[in-house]
Each structure stands twice: as structure tokens, then as C-alpha cells.
Amino acid sequence: xxxxxxxxxxxxxxxxxxxxxxxxxxxxxxxxxxxxxxxxxxxxxxxxxxxxxxxxxxxxxxxxxxxxxxxxxxxxxxxxxxxxxxxxxxxxxxxxxxxxxxxxxxxxxxxxxxxxxxxxxxxxxxxxxxxxxxxxxxxxxxxxxxxxxxxxxxxxxxxxxxxxxxxxxxxxxxxxxxxxxxxxxxxxxxxxxxxxxxxxxxxxxxxxxxxxxxxxxxxxxxx
Amino acid sequence: xxxxxxxxxxxxxxxxxxxxxxxxxxxxxxxxxxxxxxxxxxxxxxxxxxxxxxxxxxxxxxxxxxxxxxxxxxxxxxxxxxxxxxxxxxxxxxxxxxxxxxxxxxxxxxxxxxxxxxxxxxxxxxxxxxxxxxxxxxxxxxxxxxxxxxxxxxxxxxxxxxxxxxxxxxxxxxxxxxxxxxxxxxxxxxxxxxxxxxxxxxxxxxxxxxxxxxxxxxxxxxxxxxxxxxxxxxxxxxxxxxxxxxxxxxxxxxxxxxxxxxxxxxxxxxxxxxxxxxxxxxxxxxxxxxxxxxxx
Numbered sequence: 143x144x145x146x147x148x149x150x151x152x153x154x155x156x157x158x159x160x161x162x163x164x165x166x167x168x169x170x171x172x173x174x175x176x177x178x179x180x181x182x183x184x185x186x187x188x189x190x191x192x193x194x195x196x197x198x199x200x201x202x203x204x205x206x207x208x209x210x211x212x213x214x215x216x217x218x219x220x221x222x223x224x225x226x227x228x229x230x231x232x233x234x235x236x237x238x239x240x241x242x243x244x245x246x247x248x249x250x251x252x253x254x255x256x257x258x259x260x261x262x263x264x265x266x267x268x269x270x271x272x273x274x275x276x277x278x279x280x281x282x283x284x285x286x287x288x289x290x291x292x293x294x295x296x297x298x299x300x301x302x303x304x305x306x307x308x309x310x311x312x313x314x315x316x317x318x319x320x321x322x323x324x325x326x327x328x329x330x331x332x333x334x335x336x337x338x339x340x341x342x343x344x345x346x347x348x349x350x351x352x353x354x355x356x357x358x359x360x361x362x363x364x365x
Numbered sequence: 366x367x368x369x370x371x372x373x374x375x376x377x378x379x380x381x382x383x384x385x386x387x388x389x390x391x392x393x394x395x396x397x398x399x400x401x402x403x404x405x406x407x408x409x410x411x412x413x414x415x416x417x418x419x420x421x422x423x424x425x426x427x428x429x430x431x432x433x434x435x436x437x438x439x440x441x442x443x444x445x446x447x448x449x450x451x452x453x454x455x456x457x458x459x460x461x462x463x464x465x466x467x468x469x470x471x472x473x474x475x476x477x478x479x480x481x482x483x484x485x486x487x488x489x490x491x492x493x494x495x496x497x498x499x500x501x502x503x504x505x506x507x508x509x510x511x512x513x514x515x516x517x518x519x520x521x522x523x524x525x526x527x528x529x530x531x532x533x534x535x536x537x538x539x540x541x542x543x544x545x546x547x548x549x550x551x552x553x554x555x556x557x558x559x560x561x562x563x564x565x566x567x568x569x570x571x572x573x574x575x576x577x578x579x580x581x582x583x584x585x586x587x588x589x590x591x592x593x594x595x596x597x598x599x600x601x602x603x604x605x606x607x608x609x610x611x612x613x614x615x616x617x618x619x620x621x622x623x624x625x626x627x628x629x630x631x632x633x634x635x636x637x638x639x640x641x642x643x644x645x646x647x648x649x650x651x652x653x654x655x656x657x658x659x660x661x
Contacts, residue, residue, distance in 0.1 A: 269482050281557075
């Protein structure tokens with residue numbers, strides 16, 4: 143992948159660890175953005191290096207802050223527990239072998255007040271960079287550094303073309319695009335990344351389309 | 366204008382008669398939606414944050430710049446070199462105190478710039494500011510040094526790794542040291558070839574360095590490892606500017622570092638299960654801080 147000089151000199155962050163604090167906060171933040179709802183309960187499952195050093199690096203505080211919507215350079219990070227308790231958010235940290243994944247990987251199970259839930263798995267790959275590798279049953283691969291669109295749609299001919307033509311009409315330039323098909327069911331997910339912002343009306347247009355179940359947008363994270 | 370490695374970077378510099386920092390800015394403006402001025406300003410802002418981190422840890426009025434095991438060492442060193450005959454010489458001693466200062470701010474959950482990581486965030490600020498002060502350089506020269514270091518970091522990221530979990534401390538402090546060495550050479554008027562020569566020496570000198578954090582924290586040996594990263598950058602730049610060549614070229618050193626990283630057992634890669642983390646004192650400290658000897 144292409145590095146930015148600001149991947150190397152950056153991010154501006156709250157310490158102590160870019161892999162275990164900033165990266166963790168970023169994964170938590172993106173997970174919440176994908177979920178799109180206020181998190182009332184969250185369970186974290188940490189793998190490898192994450193599981194062994196999380197207490198001292200504030201990984202727990204960072205993950206919790208992210209899931210509450212705080213960015214990695216937000217000074218409220220050090221008070222994540224107090225803030226979570228005040229908001230009445232239930233949280234639990236566990237360690238778990240997540241298989242053949244990066245040493246700094248976490249699985250986040252989020253629950254909302256109204257009964258929705260979602261699982262997001264992400265890895266902190268160094269220098270504050272992250273990779274989101276799983277959303278519920280789908281394996282994915284994106285890093286949150288682009289405006290990211292995630293759709294859930296019925297796997298039918300023409301749906302992809304219809305989605306991309308809506309974007310083309312709005313002159314949204316696509317940087318990366320990947321289609322994931324659910325082997326067991328009828329659904330597919332499109333993960334699309336763009337350099338530019340994507341307006342809410344574009345999202346609305348896609349949502350209105352036949353066969354499209356859901357669309358989520360994650361704004362690009364710049365630090 | 367993308368470059369996969371040092372060889373390609375130097376080819377671009379030679380062909381287009383550019384410095385490494387020029388290529389860094391041009392490339393960034395092509396790959397992103399930022400103008401050259403915007404890129405320069407963001408980098409300048411990063412430098413300002415670095416300066417603030419140095420000052421915060423050395424500010425006698427700040428009483429809470431500490432972690433569980435470290436805090437106050439930067440100030441100790443400053444008092445020492447200001448009042449005694451320094452063994453290292455004032456510039457190096459000052460640079461080390463700067464590195465320690467930033468690391469203390471980091472560990473107290475203060476704001477720092479990861480360069481390339483938080484575990485190595487003391488090296489670049491220390492080197493840049495100490496050299497700036499020693500040679501009375503202007504800010505633009507230092508920003509160009511910082512831009513130079515970013516290109517070196519990109520090459521290491523692409524061909525090896527930049528995290529302790531993957532490659533040990535050689536990937537974090539080693540990389541920061543290599544980046545800083547190139548920055549010094551650029552700031553003092555060296556060529557792109559010399560910059561990468563200094564990076565090669567710096568990275569080679571820290572080859573094999575493990576990541577063995579006591580109690581799993583970013584304190585010991587991390588803060589003092591930033592001191593070695595800082596001084597190592599300075600000695601690598603000095604040797605380079607004296608005409609001393611790295612026997613192994615930069616690209617090969619980078620690949621070797623990546624391979625060594627993969628060969629390091631996992632208990633020497635940021636899991637706090639080897640090295641000084643598992644010494645009797647290391648274990649005692651973990652128990653004292655976390656109330657347990659082993660993390661489950």
C-alpha cells in the first residue's frame with residue numbers, strides 16, 4: 143500500500159503506544175462508525191501482543207474511548223472508564239486466540255440499547271495504522287484513511303453498476319473497491335473507498351435503490 | 366514519483382536534481398489532495414508539537430510528567446550537563462535529555478507525535494532540535510530534515526516493518542534512528558546518497574534489538590532506548606559526513622532488519638515475555654504495578 147509521509151511522521155496522539163493506544167482508539171472509533179449506533183454494551187476480545195500488554199498501554203481505555211466516539215488525540219482518553227461509567231455503558235475485556243491474525247488484533251462485539259448488534263475485528267499494524275478485517279461474517283480489508291462506503295445488498299446483476307453510476311453522477315472518484323459475496327446467502331457487501339467526501343444525499347440515493355438493504359459511510363480519519 | 370526503495374528514491378533525486386525532501390513533498394501532493402504549501406505546514410505543525418513535548422517534560426513547573434517507573438530523568442540530565450563537565454559533550458547530552466523528556470510526556474498520556482511510533486517518539490524531536498540549536502539552523506531547514514526522515518521511514522515501512530510487535534525495537538527505535546540520521550545529513554548539507562548511507566549505518570547499529578518492555582509498559586527500557594536511538598543517529602551522521610561509507614547498502618540493511626524481525630521469537634517482540642521484562646527485578650516491578658507476575 144502507498145504510505146503517506148504523515149503515516150510516518152504522525153499521528154499526533156495521546157501516548158503511550160501508537161500500536162496499543164492510538165491504533166486501538168482508531169479501531170474502536172471505526173467500529174462504532176460502522177455500527178452507526180450508540181453503544182450501550184461492548185465486549186472486547188484481545189489477541190496476541192494486544193492481550194499481553196493492554197493494561198499498561200491504556201489499550202483498554204483507548205478501545206473504550208474509540209467506541210464512545212473519541213479520536214486518538216482526544217485528551218479524554220485517559221478518563222475513558224469514568225466517562226463510560228457515567229454514560230452507563232457496560233464493557234468487558236477478554237483475551238482470546240483469534241487465529242491467524244496480526245499480533246495486535248481485537249474483536250469488538252457492540253450492542254445498542256434497541257437490540258442491534260455487530261462484530262468488528264481490526265488489527266493495529268503499527269504507527270497508528272489499522273486494518274479492519276472482519277464485519278460480522280464478512281472478511282474485509284480497509285484502513286479508514288479514505289472515505290469508506292459499506293453497502294449490504296442482494297447479489298443481483300446490475301446492482302453494482304447502479305451503485306457506481308450514482309457515484310459517478312456525483313463525480314465521486316473511487317480509489318479502491320471490493321465486492322464480498324456471502325457464500326451461504328443471497329447478500330453481498332461492497333466496500334468502496336474514496337479520496338473525497340461523499341455527501342449524505344448520495345448515500346440516500348443508494349439506500350433508496352432496489353436490492354440495497356443498507357449503506358454505511360465512514361468519514362476518513364485524519365490525524 | 367513513487368519509490369519502492371532507496372535505490373529508486375536516489376534515482377529520482379539524481380534524474381530530476383531534487384533533494385529527498387522535494388521528492389517527499391511532490392509525491393505527497395500527487396498522492397493526496399493537499400498542496401505543497403499545505404503539506405509543508407502540516408509538517409511544520411508536527412515539528413511544533415514535537416517542540417512542545419520536549420519543553421513540557423523539561424518544565425520544572427510540570428509535576429506529573431511520569432509513568433510508573435520513569436519521570437524526572439530528563440530534568441536530571443539537563444541539570445547535570447549544565448553544571449558539570451559532560452562526557453558526551455553538551456550537544457549529545459542535550460539531545461538525550463530531549464529524548465527522555467518526550468518519552469516521559471508520552472508515558473504520562475500526554476500529546477506527542479509518533480515518528481514513526483510512540484515507543485520511538487523521542488528520537489526525531491531530540492535530534493532535530495539539538496542539531497538545530499547547535500548549528501543555529503532556521504526552521505525551514507529543520508522541516509526539510511523532517512521531510513527527509515519521512516521518506517526513509519516510508520522505505521522501511523514498505524520493505525521491512527515499523528512495529529515492535531512485528532520486528533522488535535530495531536523496527537521502532539532502529540527505524541527512528543535511521544530516519545533521524547538522514548535528517549541530520551540533510552540539515553547539514555549532505556547529499557541524498559549520504560543521507561541513506563547514514564540511515565544504513567544507524568539501522569545496522571541497532572540490528573537485532575529486541576522489544577522487552579518491563580511490565581509491558583512503554584517506560585523501561587524504552588525511554589533510554591530512545592537515548593541510544595538519538596545518539597546513534599548523531600554518530601551515524603557524523604561518520605557519514607566524515608566520508609565513512611556503510612559497507613552494506615541501505616536497501617539491503619532494511620530487508621535484513623525485516624528478516625531478523627521475523628526470526629525474533631515472539632517473546633522478544635513486545636509481549637514482555639523475554640529480555641529484561643523477565644528478569645527478577647522486571648518481574649518484581651510487574652507484580653508491584655499490576656499486582657501479578659503473569660498476565661493471563
